[in-house]
Amino acid sequence: MPITAMLDVHFAADHLADGPAMFAEILKDTRNFAGCLRVDLLADLDDPAHYVAYEVWESNEHDLAYRAWRQGEGATQLRDVLDRDPVLTKFETAVQS
Template identity: 40%
Template structure:
């Protein structure tokens, strides 16, 4: 029988990575920077968020990836519920050239 280990707040063994791909209308990039500058403050301070970064395609400034690291799937799900409800980014849809694509990745032992 293996011993039960105490929870370690620095242990990321249950952490997940989320990539959110966003494609904006070319004339909306300046507005997108403003909208996300504000919106990502809430993301970064949301319970369970370990890191949130925005990476931009070097050849297309309207193509972004939001890189998020969460303590657990449950933390990510709570955040998604927040964004679907009271934290919805109402200014986002008119800026988009295509629907956002979210992919969640689990860590492996590889």
């Protein structure tokens, strides 16, 4: 069953220009990872530091494999440009329209 993962991040004030560009570049690898169905980078209209990666995965197992890869070989420097820890929330579809 597909799942949706949302990674909520806040960029440090001195990384408002380069941080989102770095995140967009990182998400290219996410899109190409096995089981990734979709990735969008959402920008908060009221807060230029706040972004959310909206990811749809074929299954929770695919997402878990991706997260494990990001902890090892696929690690990035994203945390270096954030002002707090990112928050990952996963969802399953409760009602489909």
